[in-house]
Amino acid sequence: DIHVNTTVKGATVPATLHGIFFEEISHAGEGGLYAEMVQNRGFEDHVIPAGTRLENGWLQPFPAKPHFMLGQPSDWKMEWPVHSQWPAWHVENKGLQLSLATDHPLHPATPHALQVDITAMDTRNYPSLVNEGFWGMKITQGESYRLSLFADNVKGYTGKVTISLQSATGKVLADTTFSITSPASWQQYAAVLTAKESDPAGKLVLSFHNKGTLLLDMVSLFPVHTFRNRPNGMRNDLATLIARMKPAFVRWPGGCYVEGITVESAPDWKNTIGPLEQRVPTYSPWGYWSSNGFGYHEYLQFCEDINAAALYVFNVGISCEYRSGTFLPEDSLAPVIQNALDAIEYAIGPVTSRWGKVRAANGHPAPFPLKYVEVGNEQHGPAYAKRYNKFYDALHARYPQIGIIASMGIGDVNRHTLDSMQHTDIVDEHAYKDAGWSLRNFDHFDRYKRGNWKMYVGEYATNAGVGSGNLQAALSDAVYVMSMEKNADLVNMSSYAPLLVNEHDVDWPVNLIHFDAANSFARISYYALNLLNDHKASYNYPVTTTLQPEMLVKPRFSGGIGLATWDTEADYKDIVVVENKDTVYNSGKDPQWIDWLPVRGQWKKSGSILGQTAEGPQQLAILKDHHFNAYTLTLKARKTSGVN
Numbered sequence: 315d316i317h318v319n320t321t322v323k324g325a326t327v328p329a330t331l332h333g334i335f336f337e338e339i340s341h342a343g344e345g346g347l348y349a350e351m352v353q354n355r356g357f358e359d360h361v362i363p364a365g366t367r368l369e370n371g372w373l374q375p376f377p378a379k380p381h382f383m384l385g386q387p388s389d390w391k392m393e394w395p396v397h398s399q400w401p402a403w404h405v406e407n408k409g410l411q412l413s414l415a416t417d418h419p420l421h422p423a424t425p426h427a428l429q430v431d432i433t434a435m436d437t438r439n440y441p442s443l444v445n446e447g448f449w450g451m452k453i454t455q456g457e458s459y460r461l462s463l464f465a466d467n468v469k470g471y472t473g474k475v476t477i478s479l480q481s482a483t484g485k486v487l488a489d490t491t492f493s494i495t496s497p498a499s500w501q502q503y504a505a506v507l508t509a510k511e512s513d514p515a516g517k518l519v520l521s522f523h524n525k526g527t528l529l530l531d532m533v534s535l536f537p538v539h540t541f542r543n544r545p546n547g548m549r550n551d552l553a554t555l556i557a558r559m560k561p562a563f564v565r566w567p568g569g570c571y572v573e574g575i576t577v578e579s580a581p582d583w584k585n586t587i588g589p590l591e592q593r594v595p596t597y598s599p600w601g602y603w604s605s606n607g608f609g610y611h612e613y614l615q616f617c618e619d620i621n622a623a624a625l626y627v628f629n630v631g632i633s634c635e636y637r638s639g640t641f642l643p644e645d646s647l648a649p650v651i652q653n654a655l656d657a658i659e660y661a662i663g664p665v666t667s668r669w670g671k672v673r674a675a676n677g678h679p680a681p682f683p684l685k686y687v688e689v690g691n692e693q694h695g696p697a698y699a700k701r702y703n704k705f706y707d708a709l710h711a712r713y714p715q716i717g718i719i720a721s722m723g724i725g726d727v728n729r730h731t732l733d734s735m736q737h738t739d740i741v742d743e744h745a746y747k748d749a750g751w752s753l754r755n756f757d758h759f760d761r762y763k764r765g766n767w768k769m770y771v772g773e774y775a776t777n778a779g780v781g782s783g784n785l786q787a788a789l790s791d792a793v794y795v796m797s798m799e800k801n802a803d804l805v806n807m808s809s810y811a812p813l814l815v816n817e818h819d820v821d822w823p824v825n826l827i828h829f830d831a832a833n834s835f836a837r838i839s840y841y842a843l844n845l846l847n848d849h850k851a852s853y854n855y856p857v858t859t860t861l862q863p864e865m866l867v868k869p870r871f872s873g874g875i876g877l878a879t880w881d882t883e884a885d886y887k888d889i890v891v892v893e894n895k896d897t898v899y900n901s902g903k904d905p906q907w908i909d910w911l912p913v914r915g916q917w918k919k920s921g922s923i924l925g926q927t928a929e930g931p932q933q934l935a936i937l938k939d940h941h942f943n944a945y946t947l948t949l950k951a952r953k954t955s956g957v958n
C-alpha cells in the first residue's frame with residue numbers, strides 16, 4: 315500500500331542537487347577530456363614521484379583499500395610499473411638513438427628533454443621518432459590540428475625535420491617540414507596540419523633528414539576545434555557530454571588523486587597554472603602522470619563555459635592514508651592553509667591582489683565562479699577534525715561567501731564524529747553501493763540526524779553486481795537520487811563517480827562516460843540522471859508504504875571463500891541463516907581476515923540467528939574448510955520495527 319499525503323509539502327529540491335565529480339582517474343583528463351593528443355609530451359613521465367621509491371622496476375606498492383568498496387582487491391592497482399624511460403615514444407627505422415638529457419632544460423621545472431642522436435641516414439626510410447598518443451590518435455579527414463614543439467640544436471643538428479600525422483599502417487595523412495639551421499637554443503616550431511584522410515588509430519611521426527644531435531621538448535598536438543575552440547582546451551565530444559548533464563557545479567580534481575601517494579607528490583594547484591612547459595607534472599595513486607595541462611585555470615574556465623559553479627578540493631596535509639602514506643604534522647599546516655587561501659584568491663580575488671593579478675595575466679581578469687572548496691578527500695575522525703577546524707577558521711574568516719565542505723565517513727552525522735568539528739556547513743558522504751541497495755534503503759537519509767549542516771553526496775554509484783553498469787544500476791542510481799530529493803531539507807548536492815574512463819586504463823569498475831582516442835559513449839545511468847535533472851521534482855509529498863515484513867538480503871561473495879558483505883539498517887535486526895550447506899566460520903580464527911574490517915558473523919547452522927546487526931556494512935567471513943568445499947549461504951534480514 316502506498317499512501318501519499320498531499321496536504322504537506324516536503325522541502326524544495328535545490329537547484330544545486332546535480333553536479334559532477336571530475337577526478338584524474340582512468341585517464342579522465344590526461345588522454346581524455348584534455349584534448350592534448352601527444353602522450354608524455356614533455357618527457358617527464360618516468361620520474362619517481364617525491365617520497366616514493368622504486369623496487370625492481372616497480373614503484374613502492376600502493377597500500378590497498380578495504381574490499382567492501384570494490385568487491386575484490388584485484389580490481390585495484392597494487393603496484394606501479396615504470397615501463398620505459400620515454401613512455402609512449404618509440405623509434406622507427408634505423409639510425410636513431412634516444413636518451414634523456416637534463417643538461418639543457420627548456421625550463422628547470424620540467425628538467426628532462428629527449429636527446430635524439432641521428433647516427434645513420436637512409437633517405438628512403440628516414441630515422442623517425444613516433445608518439446603513439448593515448449592508445450592511438452584520432453585523425454579525421456578535413457580536420458585541422460595544431461602542432462607545436464620545442465627544439466634545441468646546440469649539440470649540432472642542422473637540417474630538415476618532417477612531422478607527419480600517419481595512419482596506424484604508416485600512410486601520411488598530413489605533414490609539414492621545418493628547417494633547423496645554425497645552432498640555437500630552444501626554438502618553438504608550430505604549424506597547423508589538415509588531414510587528407512582519416513584514421514581512428516593514427517600517430518605522430520618526426521623524421522630526421524640529417525645526422526646530428528637534437529634536443530626535443532613539449533611536442534604537442536591539439537585538434538583546432540576544441541570545446542568552445544579554446545587553445546589548450548577540452549575534447550569536444552567529452553565536454554559536450556558533460557555539458558549536457560547541466561551540472562550545477564564541478565568538483566575537481568579528485569578523489570584519491572587529491573590525496574596523492576605521498577604529501578610531497580600530491581597535486582599542487584600552483585604547478586598547474588602558467589606556461590605549459592613550467593607545469594610540474596603529477597604522478598597520482600592511479601598510476602600515471604598528469605602533465606597538469608588541464609590545470610586549475612583550465613578547470614575554472616571549463617566551469618564558466620558550462621555555467622557551473624566550481625568546487626575545488628585540496629589536500630589537508632595527509633596522503634592516501636592506508637599504511638604507507640605520509641602526512642604533515644598538525645603544527646606544520648600553515649603553508650598548506652595559505653596555499654588553499656591563495657587558490658581561492660586566484661579564482662575570485664581582485665586583480666589588484668597577488669593571485670588575482672596572476673589570473674588576469676593568464677587571460678581572465680574577471681573572477682571565476684568558485685563557490686565551494688572541500689577540505690581533503692574521504693578523511694574523517696578526530697585527527698581530521700583538528701585539521702579541518704584550522705582550515706575552516708582561516709578560510710571562513712577571509713572568504714565567508716565560499717561554502718566549505720567537510721569530508722566525513724558514512725553515517726558520521728548520526729554519530730558523535732562531527733562533535734569535534736566546530737563548524738560543519740556542508741558535509742560530504744560517499745556511497746558506492748550494490749544493485750538494489752537504494753531500493754532496500756529508500757529511507758536511508760530519513761534516518762539522518764538534522765543539524766545546521768547540509769549534505770553533499772560527493773561520490774555515489776551503484777557499482778557492485780552490475781558489470782560495467784547496466785539497467786539495474788541505472789534504476790538503483792535513480793532511486794538513490796529520489797531518496798535525496800525526498801530528503802531535500804538535508805541533501806542539497808550530489809555527484810556520480812567516477813565520471814570518465816578511458817577504455818585502455820580502467821582504474822574503477824563502473825563509470826559514467828566511456829571513451830578511447832576515437833569514440834565516446836555514456837552508460838545508461840547517465841541518461842537516468844539527466845532525466846532526473848531535466849525534470850527535477852520541485853518538492854516531495856510524504857509517502858508511507860507498507861511492505862512485506864521480511865526481505866531478502868543477498869550477500870556477495872566469490873566462490874566459497876571470501877567475505878559476504880551487505881548493508882543493513884537499524885530496524886533490520888536479526889540476520890538469519892536460511893540455508894547453510896557447510897561451515898561458516900567467524901573470521902577471528904584467521905589473522906589474514908581480521909585485518910580488514912570488524913566481522914560480525916559466527917559459526918552457525920541453518921535457521922540460527924547470526925547476530926544482531928548494527929547500522930551500516932555487515933560482513934561475514936567465509937573461510938576455507940579442510941575440504942575446500944563450496945558454500946551456499948542465504949541470509950535473511952528480519953525486520954523488527956519501523957515502516958519502510
Ligand code: AHR
Nearest residue numbers: 569570571691692811812
Ligand atoms: O571515485 C573513485 C574513488 O573512490 C575516489 O578517488 C575516492 O574518493 C573514492 O574512494
